[in-house]
Amino acid sequence: MSTRRETVRQALTGSTGFRSAQDLYADLRAEGSKIGLTTVYRALQALSDSGEVDVLRTDDGEAVYRACDSEQHHHHLVCRKCSTAVEIEGPAVEKWAAEVGAKHGFTGVTHTVEVFGTCGDCSKA
Amino acid sequence: MSTRRETVRQALTGSTGFRSAQDLYADLRAEGSKIGLTTVYRALQALSDSGEVDVLRTDDGEAVYRACDSEQHHHHLVCRKCSTAVEIEGPAVEKWAAEVGAKHGFTGVTHTVEVFGTCGDCSKA
DNA sequence: GGAGAAAATGAAAATGATTGTCAAAAAAGA
C-alpha cells in the first residue's frame, strides 16, 4: 500500500463527485504535492482494478473516478453541471437487464446504468 | 445532403453492430473509396447530431456508432465479442430513472443504459 | 452554360488524454 496511492484515494474521498485524473493531479499539485501525473494514473488504475473506486466515461470519452460509500453494485445519479453524484439502486433494473439478456441468448450479461440531470443546487444558479 | 455522408450512412446501415470511425474508414478505403478520415468523422458527427445514428463509448473511451431501426428512445444489448447489438426497450427503467432523479431534486433527468454480454453465436465459438 | 459564392472535402498538423520507458528514489528484507 503505497503512500501515493493513499494520497490519491484521499483526494477522491474528499469529493462527492466524479473526478478526472488530470483534475485530481492539478488539485494535488496545487496543494503542494510533488506527485507525478503518471502516478496519479497508476493509482487510479489500481484503485479501480481493486474495486475501491468506480469509473465512468464522460460524453467526450474522458475517464472519471469516484470513491463510493457502497461496496456493492450500484448506479449513480450525476449532476451534469458540478458532477456531484448520488449512489442509487434499482433492483428492478438489475432483473430487467438479466432477463432481456437471457431472452436474446446472451451469456455473461452485465450492464451500465447512469442517470444524469442537474442537481438542486445547480438548478437554482 | 452530401454524397459522403450518404456513403458513411450506408456503411453503417450495412452492419448490425457498433462501429468506430477508424473502423468504418478502414472498410471504406478497403473497398476502394477515396474518402478521407476527417470526412468520416464529420459525417458521423452530423448523423449523430441529427439523431440518425446512436453513439456510445467503449470501455477504452472510443466512440462507436450504429444506425438503428428504431427512431425512438431505446437501449442496446451489445455483444462484447463481435459488437452485434439488439435494440431493446425497458419502460420500467425509464420510469425508474425519472423517479429517482426527481426524488433527489434533479431536473432535466436523462439516462444511459446499455446491456452487455456474449451473443449466442460468440458463446459457441 | 458560366461566373462567383458557399459548402464539402481531405491532407497534414495540432490537441489532449492516456500509456510506455527507464533511470533515480524509496521501502522492505536480511
Place this chain on the structure above:
DNA sequence: TCTTTTTTGACAATCATTTTCATTTTCTCC
C-alpha cells in the same frame, strides 16, 4: 547497513479526435 524489490516521475510515444487551410465540388443566380 547492504541488497533486492517496488514505487515514482520526467519525458517520450500512442492514438483517437479535432483544427486548419487550401482545393474541389456544388449551388445559385444571371
